[in-house]
Amino acid sequence: MNTELLYMKNMSQIQCSSKIVDHHQDGDKTILVLNQTIFYPQGGGQPYDTGSIKSRDGNLVFRVQEVRFIDGVVHHIGVIENGDLSIGMEVNCFVDEDRRRLNTRIHSAGHLIDMALKELNIDWTPGKGYHFPQGAYVEYHGKIDGLDIEKLKTKIEKKCNEIISRNIETKIVFDENKLQNGKQMRTVFYGEYGIPCEGTHVSNLKEIISSGIRKIKKEKDAIRVSYSIGKQYT
Ligand SMILES: [Zn+2]
DSSP states (O other), rough: OOOOOOGGTTTSSSSEEEEEEEEEEEETTEEEEEEEEEEOSSSSBBBOOOOOEEEETTTOEEEEEEEEETTTTEEEEEEEEEEEEOTTTTTEEEEOHHHHHHHHHHHHHHHHHHHHHHHHHHHOOEEEEESSSSEEEEEEEOOOOOHHHHHHHHHHHHHHHHHEEEOBEEEEEEEEEETTEEEHHHHHHHHTTTOOOOOOSSSSSGGOOEEEEEEEEEETTEEEEEEEOOOOOO
């Protein structure tokens, strides 16, 4: 049975109730499968969530250290800190909020660069992204030869920050009839700009706070744009 992916519908939800449908051991790790989850499994360049899963009576405490999506099923990989697991057990899921929020902001900041390039009429096609706190980048295919890289960096950064200042809300639109890798396809809109993406996104682009373009360089046949985001003080 496929895991219902609650984070696809509500990207800011960090708690949910659920039920254990399967579990097994893999070395010193326990793998837990639930009927539904808010834990984001690694994918699309975005790191997985961590957190905890607890039984309703509070006896079971399972520490989620890694989350993977395998053939439609989310594997919550971790260790039992207290109590015992059983199939059918009613549990509550708690995602580590700080890690999720940071990963979400970094991920959205990557798509913000796509959006900035489009507004600047720079004809680069988005490739892969690496939205990790250390060394985040997005790659593109297009022309870079003969361009003034320093000027370009400043121009893209300025555009990203100008877009952030517009206070743009994001929204999810599902394509009811289309499935991809066992997931319902959806488009996330940053204002009018649509992104087919399964990751988690900020609800308003101002949550990114600010964008910094650190480096633009050729990486094999791609153009790699390394970026950073502003610190969150709240
Ligand atoms: Zn994405």
